[in-house]
Amino acid sequence: MFRPVLRVNRYFRAVIGICLILVTAIILDRALSAQSSETSSQASVGSGIFTTAHTSVYAAVREFFGIRSTPVQPIAYTHKVHLANGMQCTDCHVGVDQGPDARIPSVNFCMTCHQVIAKDKPEIKKLAAYRDRGEDIPWQRVYGFEPSAHVKFNHAPHIRAGVDCKVCHGDMTTQTVAERKVDHTMGFCINCHKQKAASIDCVTCHY
Amino acid sequence: MERRDFLKLSAVSGATAALEGCGNPDHHxxxxxxxxxxxxxxxxxxxxxxxxxxxxxxxxxxxxxxxxxxxxxxxxxxxxxxxxxxxxxxxxxxxxxxxxxxxxxxxxxxxYHPDRIKTPLKRTGARGAGQFHEISWDEAIKELVSKLSELTGEKASGFAFLTSPLRGQRANIVSNFTLGMHATRWTQFALFDDQISRFANFESFGHLAPMTADLGQTNYIISFGADFLGTWNSPVAQAIGYGHMRNGRPGQRGKLVQFESRVSQTGANADELISCPPGMEGTVALAIAHAILAEKLRPANAPNAAAAHIDGWAAGLPNYAPEKVAAQSGMSAATITRIAREAATNQPAVALIGDAPTSHTNGYFNALAVNALNSLLGSVGKPGGVLFTPPPPSAKNMPTGSLAAMIRQIQTIPDAVTVLLLYNANPIFAMPASSGVKEALERIPFIASFGSFIDETSVLADLILPDHSPLESWLDDLPPSGSKELVTSVAPPAMKPLHDTRSMPDVVLDIAQQLGGDVAKALPWKTYDEAIQASFTQLYKDKAAKNAKDADEFWKKAQDQGGWWAAEESNSASPTPTKSAPVKNVAPQFDGDPKQFPFHFLPFPSQLFYDGSLAHLPWMQEMPDPLSTVMWGTWVEMNPQTAKDLGIEQADLVEIASQHGKLQAPALVTPTIAPDCVAMPVGQGHENYTRYATNRGANPVSILAPLTIEETGTLAWAATRVKLTAVGRGKLVMFGASLEEASPELKHR
CATH class of the missing domain: 2.20.25.90 (ADC-like domains)
Incomplete structure (x- = not known):
């Protein structure tokens, strides 16, 4: 009866302690980086270094706990509508079967159709405005691995092995902007590699 | 909930609450x-x-x-x-x-250099102060066109183009532009140019080109100061050939004998290294020839046109008996005779000369003497000997003049040069201060530079029209040596330009069109790539009709491959050498009284910076020199005996003074240099050349005497004598050195 209470207390103290340490470290980190940007006019964006893998304590903490912010896309692109109209993934994401990454099309590519199609819709007007300003759309990354994980993912062999896009990216016919529907943990990768008798050597992915 | 999850959640909720709204600013x-x-x-x-x-x-x-x-x-x-x-x-x-x-x-x-010039610039401050403001290409070209259009009639001779040595269509465009302006002054300048070799090879063999040594097939190399594995001539091609000579033929190794007073990277590879007093190289080559002739090791009637240029050859070189030469040079007569025997009996053998031996005041004679020795050894035009890359069919002579002549004209004639176009040449760094180059260039009313960087010379420019980097630009080239076959290289841009720059030939063509008249007629192409294509169409008609079905296919193939080379073409027939009076061996002249200035001062091309034009590249700065292993700095090499006599220790700061200036550098005490010589690498000591090279080390060229080689008008950069004085403790950062070794001043902390 007594022991669990003590345990909870111990946990609680540990949690408070860790929180305090983290908050202090973060405040200190931000204070220091603010100071350095005051002293050096050259301080460019994202130039701070906490470790070789993280720009700040904040980034390190977030990565340790696997926290990733939900990307907010500049345009409410809808995968659902495009796919329902008979387009294929590879119409826009060219090169997915050729190399490590698929291409995210540039605004010019979008405008080849939207010069004519649905050009009165507010989101398409936003699209045209980007093009007119000579800017590309600043799409935010949805998936991807932390650099410190040293994962080298290559799309092409997965496409060649016949893995459907939706296995890793969820069913895009139901999504508007891409969401992180599937959690790309190591367990997720290994499960599939085991099922398909693909290599599960560390260096297959981590190098 | 498990303990781990609970910990995560609690910590994070605290941390994230405090830092809401903190995003990656890159996204902005x-x-x-x-x-x-x-x-x-x-x-x-x-x-x-x-x-x-x-x-x-x-x-x-x-x-x-x-x-x-x-x-x-x-x-x-x-x-x-x-x-x-x-x-x-x-x-x-x-x-x-x-x-x-x-x-x-x-x-x-x-x-990707951070100090590259990114847009056209116009000078705002005083000349040389380095104050510029950004202007558009339209403004820049308009200004240049208006300056050039003033040069009509008598004023036309005020135009001058000063460039690094150029080849291919880049050279044609500059040459035709100069001629179209009714001017004659296109000066190609480089500290380590090959004028002496070209002139000597023309005299001896009829080829106005540097030689290509077929090192892969040779059995015996006698090299007079030529650092053919480091920087001389075509070092990569020569290193491949040398590797083949040593390891490519089982059971047959080949021998390398190097004569030099300061050991180069090539000297360090030699089987036999013989110290030769500066300026005596030609004499020693003729002593070897004397021994071969005296012992009748080569057929006496072997044709030797090159020998006709050597005074006394017909009489059997009486002044060059090994004993006599040995007495003058401090070598042993037996060594000279033995090398003569070895070279004559281990055919094919080849003799090379380059770097310092061709940069004494008697450099031209030295080169002729080695050419004659090559002829005597029967190596000219033979596998394993001296070959010449066939000249391109459309090669023509272009108007060029020496920089020394241009400086003299500016000094003596008012308004000799009123508009100077400058491209990739930095004579203020690579000419001695005593040559008066800086004062002369400062007197030119208008200078426009095409360079990608501000350096000692381009900082004087009134207008800067930055060139693309070589990776962003069309390129074409006709390498004059390094291959037995005709090589014509071409390359489209590897990447699009990063900055608001334009390729120099394109800008020149654009200006020519805007000026109109004879300049526009002299340059029929709209763009540089059109000019290159025209040269390849001509090449297809002249030489390569069987290599492709039409000129367009040939042009496309050449771009895919990086050029065109005539694999089946052998060395072209030897042209007839000129007939002229034999050249006398005049003793080399050295600036400075030997009593007051006891040491020969030998600058040498740096493995890293070549002539100093690469000192702005941090990879080159941080790479240890292959012999001394010094990084990020400069040094002066001296013999341990010299150092002992002067009380100098390793890394001590030494003042090196000539009659024309002085500088300081840390001492590198090494037995690989003769006791009466000191040597310094060229390349460091820039006053104004990007963040990586400015005010780093010392520039040996700055204290040289303005002595020139009579036949070419080029600088005799190995003809200065200096004195040394110990100044105090210095610093020499060497690869693998401990902090204490690298920084002796930290020793007692």
Whole structure:
């Protein structure tokens, strides 16, 4: 009866302690980086270094706990509508079967159709405005691995092995902007590699 | 909930609450619309040409999509584009056969250099103060055109073009532009140029070109100071040949004998290293010839046109008996005779001369003497001997003059030069202060520079029209040596330009069109690539009709391959050498009284910076010199005996003074230099050349005497004498050195 209470207390103290340490470290980190940007006019964006893998304590903490912010896309692109109209993934994401990454099309590519199609819709007007300003759309990354994980993912062999896009990216016919529907943990990768008798050597992915 | 999850959750809720709204500020940068649709992560290798030294190696550039931070229309942002990531040798190219030296690899840093000039600039402050403001290309070209259009009638002779040595259509465009302006002054300047070799080879063999030594097939090399594995002539091609001579033929190793007073990288590889007093190289070569003739080791009636240029050859070289030469040079007569026997009996043998021996005041005679020795050894035009790369069919002589002559004209005639166009030449760094080059250039009313960097010379410019980097530009080249076959290289741009720059030949063609008249007539092409294509169409008609079905296919194939080379073409028939009076062996002249200035001062081309034009590349700065292992600095080499006599220890700061100036450098005490010589690498000591090279080390060229070689008018850069004084403790950062060794001043902390 007594022991669990003590345990909870111990946990609680540990949690408070860790929180305090983290908050202090973060405040200190931000204070220091603010100071350095005051002293050096050259301080460019994202130039701070906490470790070789993280720009700040904040980034390190977030990565340790696997926290990733939900990307907010500049345009409410809808995968659902495009796919329902008979387009294929590879119409826009060219090169997915050729190399490590698929291409995210540039605004010019979008405008080849939207010069004519649905050009009165507010989101398409936003699209045209980007093009007119000579800017590309600043799409935010949805998936991807932390650099410190040293994962080298290559799309092409997965496409060649016949893995459907939706296995890793969820069913895009139901999504508007891409969401992180599937959690790309190591367990997720290994499960599939085991099922398909693909290599599960560390260096297959981590190098 | 498990303990771990609970911990995570609690910690994070606290931390994130405190830091809400903290995003990655990178996301706020504008992204420009990409100009090319590349598939990310896929690399392509594009052929290119190395422009960092005169060898003209062919390269392959690895290009991948990347994100470059660029300025477009005055806005800073990110652009997805194909970026050069790595440079290797082009395996198909006959000069370097897939190999490349570290200087070539560093072309990447020329492209991505933070101090590259990114837009056209106009001078605002006093001349030389380095104050410029950005202008548009239209304004820049308008200003240059208005300056040039003033040069009509008598004023036309006030035009001058000063460039680094150029080849191919780049040279044709500059040459035709100069002629079209009714001017005659196109001056090609480089500290380590090959004028002496060209002139001597023309006199001896009828080829106005540097030689190509077939080292892969030779059995015996006698080299007089030529650092053929380091920087001389075509070092990558020569290193490949040398490797084949040593290891490519089982049971047959080949021998290298090097005569020099300061051991170069090639000297360090030699089987036999013989110290030769500066300026005596030609005499020693003739002593070897004397021994061969006296012992009748070679057929006496062997044709030897080159010998006709040597005074006393017909009489059996009476003044060059090994005993006599040995007495003058401090060598042993037996060694000279033995080398003569070895060379004559181990055919094919080849003799080379370059670097300091051709840069004494008697450098021309030295080169002629070695040419005559080659002829006597029967090595000219034979496998394993001296060959010449066939000249391109459309080669023609172009108007050129020496920089020394131009300086004299500016000094003596008012308004001799009123408008100077400057491209990639930095004579204020690479000419001695005593030559008066700086004062002369400062007197020119208007200077426009095409360079990519501000250096000691281009800082004087009134207008800067920055060139593309070699990776962003069309390139063509006709390497004059390094291959037995005719080589014509061409390369389209490997990547799009990062900055608001334009290729120099394109700008010159544009200006010619705007000026109209004779200049426009002299340059019938609209763009540089059109000019290169025209030269390849001509080449197809002249030489390569059987290599492709039409000129267009030939042009396309050449671009894919990085050029065209006539594999089946053997060395062209030897032209008849000129007949002229024999040249007398005049003793070399050295500046400075030997009593007051006891040491020969021998600057040498740096393995890293060549003539100093590469000192702005941090990869070259941090690379240890292969022999001394010194990095990020300069040094003065001296013999341990010299150091002992003067009370100098390793890394002590030494003052080196000539009659024309003085400088300080840390001492490198090494037995690989003669006691009466001191040597310094050229390249450091820039006063104004990007953040990496400015005020680093010392420039040995600055204290040289303005002595020239009579026959070419080029600087005799190995003809100065100096004195040394110990100044105090210095610093020498060497590879693998401990902190204490590298920084003796830290020893007692």
């Amino acid at each position: 940068l504008i992204r420009f619309i990409p100009e090319e649709d590349l598939i990310p992560g896929i690399a392509t290798w594009k052929p290119s040409i190395c422009t960092l030294c005169p060898a003209g190696c062919g390269t392959l550039v690895r290009v991948m999509q990347g994100e470059a931070e660029v300025v477009r229309k005055g806005q800073f942002g990110i652009l997805k584009m194909g970026l050069a990531k790595k440079i290797e040798g082009n395996p198909a190219h006959p000069i370097n056969q897939g190999k490349l030296c570290p200087r070539g690899q560093a072309t990447l840093q020329v492209t």
